[in-house]
Amino acid sequence: MIAVLSPAKTLDYESALPKLEPTTPRFADEAKTLAHAAAHLTQKKLSELMHISPALAKLNADRYRDFDTLPERPAMFAFAGDVYTGLEAKTLDEAAVDYAQDHVRMLSGLYGLLRPLDLMRPYRLEMGTRWAPRKTKLTDWWGDRIAKVLADDVEAEGSGTILNLASQEYWAAADGKLPSSIRVVAIDFREGEAQKFVSFHAKKARGMVARWLVEHRVGDIEGIKGFDSDGYAYDAAGSSDAQFRFVRK
Template identity: 25%
Template sequence: MKILIPTAKEMNTNHPSIKAIPLRAESQAVLDELVLYTASNLETFYKISAEKAEQEYHHIQALKNQTAHHYPALKLFDGLMYRNIKRDKLSEAQQVYLEDHVLITSALYGVVPALYPMAPHRLDFLMKLKVAGKTLKSHWKSAYDEAVKDQEVIFSLLSSEFETVFSKELREKMVTFKFMEEKNGQLKIHSTISKKARGAFLTAMIEGQVETIEQVRKISFAGFDYREDLSQKKELVFVKKV
């Protein structure tokens, strides 16, 4: 069983750095394209401020020169989902579960363990970067499939742009999740609810050592409960009453 989670744009480098792992061939090919961009190019490419583009330019050059600081990926990323994941003071069993089951999907590093060494980077699959004439999704598809092809159960907490990197055959195996709030009988869903709930849900899985769909259906967390009436075989819905 594997749990797939996305990266995040927000990052926190206030952690001790760890030893880097040499880039795999697919990652190096992506980096080789990124190093061709000037800071001005990156400002347009990412649609970000000049200040942030300059920062990203230095991140890319540090990777190129092998001087980049690396951090455990789960602690480097600090978006809303990540801030709702239990990342510190894990028991030995929780640490083992995290290392065995949770994978992070990156447009630069591929599908890697949650604590894999990563350097700060902004790249995601919404970016129109070409690698040897291929889109990022096409470039990574084979390696992404290889990472989970032998898994009987794949729980996906990915957004759609990350899921579609995988082949149709593997996407059909994935169990996906929807998190909603119910107020005055009305159900609503929005990104803030979803991101916070994904993090809290993953925490509940880690704490409960959850490995099967049957176990998932029994999870209650942060006010959310499983709703069988709204769920489908491969899409499980959790609702929080407010």
């Protein structure tokens, strides 16, 4: 089973890292192409495209301008948003990190598809961005390239299953482009008696599921039903073959 996560806007390039053997992104050349093209966008255009403040637009304009000289960091330890708060990668032991390298993937607007130990430079480019070189949308620029590599990873892993922990925006890069033989199971998180969906909690829970998967070395999708971190429990009545629901009080 391959678990797929969204990336994060918040990044960490300061904290100490455990001893790791980093890998090279499969789409390193594509990332460089996109970054160099984005370097020609004005701060105003970046602000409009990404719906960000002038200060953030300047930060990212500088990143794209200096992209080739920016520091690199393994992706699972560079992303620091809500999902990665739940994942807590820095507290995983070496065996869990090794398992994650084979069973966890992160979708990325700039890097396409990242393994946990793939080196990445700081950036911001969301998959839903309505810009790309010679295209009107980033998903059009990527086409089916991300889905093909993801399908290859699933075939190499052997289970034929993807655990979709990504947002709809990022899953769009693979949705409808994978072989029909691959089973995709999404996760739905609900809170309280009313079973409300709370975005912040759901993001963190996605990371917790990924952590639970690598800590318990879960290889079969049925094993995910045992996830019980932070009070969540599998809800059979609210689940289907394509979506597992977890609820907590």
